[in-house]
Amino acid sequence: MYSASDMSPDEPDNSVFPELEVENLILPTSKLLKPPSEAIFRKQYTFAKKRAFAIFVHSKKAAASGAELSSGDLEAHWHCCEQTFKEAASIHKHVAKTHDAEIQEHTIAILRLVGSRGQARDSQPPAQSPVGEKREAWDVSLWxxxxxxxxxxxxxxxxxxxxxxxxxxxxxxxxxxxxxxxxxxxxxxxxxxxxxxxxxxxxxxxxxxxxxxxxxxxxxxxxxxxxxxxxxxxxxxxxxxxxxxxxxxxFKEIVPMGVDPDLLSYRLAGTHLEPEEFHKEVETFLLKGNSSNDTILLDCRNFYESKIGQFTKCLAPDIRKFSYFPDYVDKNLELFRGKKVLMYCTGGIRCERGSAYLRSKDVCTEVYQLKGGIHKYVERFPEGFYQGKLFVFDERYAIPTSSDIISECRYCGTPWDQYQPCSTDFCYQLVLSCPACRQQGHTACCFVCQGKAQRKEEAGENTPAEPLLKEECECTDTRARVPCDTLPQACLQTH
Incomplete structure (x- = not known):
């Protein structure tokens, strides 16, 4: 949150921006000839936000009533959101907590106004000014x-x-x-x-x-x-x-791992390996076969992703979300102790924080990560060691990387790797159900959800929905939130 306690909410100095109307800040955009530096950009944004905050607070100040004037009670107070605030600190706190989105909009409007004024000055003959003075302003339209x-x-x-x-x-x-x-x-x-x-x-x-x-x-x-x-x-x-x-x-994190970036920085990430380097490391790992007990090929994605595509003989944690990964590491520290770890994910971003967390535990001899993730690896090695499809977080669900199908239909066991959402409206799981099984009505993630959907359909549309949690089904009931793995089972995993 932001507080403008260092500025007077009563006197926002509108002489600087007389055009501003806090209830309707719609201002023209403009393009400057030269984009500002990052330092100037940050300085101007801070100034604009303070100004926007002060103007907004000032707009909520209540005029003194006749009774207050006659009684001499001229103490300042503000009205906002059907509440009355008699202390500056309280109105500041309320605005910062409740009206942050509006403050951001007003801030951008002020920056645009500064930009348009800067452009107007640039179009005029140069005036006397100190040597080296720069007239630069920030505007989202610049880029x-x-x-x-x-x-x-x-x-x-x-x-x-x-x-x-x-x-x-x-x-x-x-x-x-x-x-x-x-x-x-x-x-x-x-x-x-x-x-x-x-x-x-x-x-x-x-x-x-x-x-x-x-x-x-x-x-x-x-x-x-x-x-x-x-x-x-x-x-x-x-x-x-x-x-x-x-x-x-x-957001707090650009990839939701659930660990404060201020406490665990991406700067602590493992050593980045180009696809060619990673390929050689995996090749060496596979050539060692069952004797390779000093290296772990770690998939730090969730089970939806690793189920339909993964590197041969990888350790693929059976976790649903990346935010479970830190707990998974904590529960399996002995699994990683004394090991060299080769880590990979879809595009590389989860490895940045994931490898940093693993390194912070100080149990591995070395931690490496695939630069650019599976995306870049399959571009370079389409017939490499990655098998199956690549899961993506959009309505495609998966994109092909090879002709291999390493997963199977949930109901009949035939090879199948095309996800569809569970057909029950209270469940957000994904299901692998082949066309033949879908034609038979098997469109839910498990038999439990399928039964609930059928009961709802039989009961009719007007029947109140069952008080169910969205993940209350066989899929989650039989899966530990944070599984405990053993290295022999994990590294001998094949399809």
């Missing part, structure tokens, strides 16, 4: 690509693709990055998810190849993300239709 030369068909039709990327970097002020990302994706009509935090950004978005190309170009032009390169964006066939909508937000 929005110009698409005026493109037709609607050129931008939004034709072949599509899905981008997967992340960048760990310090973002002191993530909210303006969030605003920029939202405007950028909306302008390019991209859908998907973008997570932003003080530790960086993580995104998976889809659209036409023209739009995704412009998105990459905009990302690489931003001064904060200049450490990225084109190779950091993993691509696969798809498009905007792979996602129901666009979700852009600020």
């Amino acid at each position: 929005i690509p110009d698409i005026s030369h493109l037709t609607e068909d050129q931008l939004h039709r034709g072949p599509g693709e899905v981008l997967l990327y992340y960048c760990y970097c310090h973002l002191e002020t993530p909210h303006p990055i969030c605003a920029w990302q939202r405007e950028l994706c909306q302008k390019l009509q991209l859908k998907g998810k973008v997570r932003i935090a003080t530790e960086g950004i993580n995104g998976t978005i889809g659209g036409s190849k023209v739009a995704t190309g412009l998105y990459i170009k905009a990302m690489l032009s931003h001064p904060i993300f200049k450490i990225m390169c084109h190779n950091d964006f993993k691509t696969s066939e798809g498009g905007a239709h792979c996602f129901p909508d666009l979700k852009v937000g600020v």
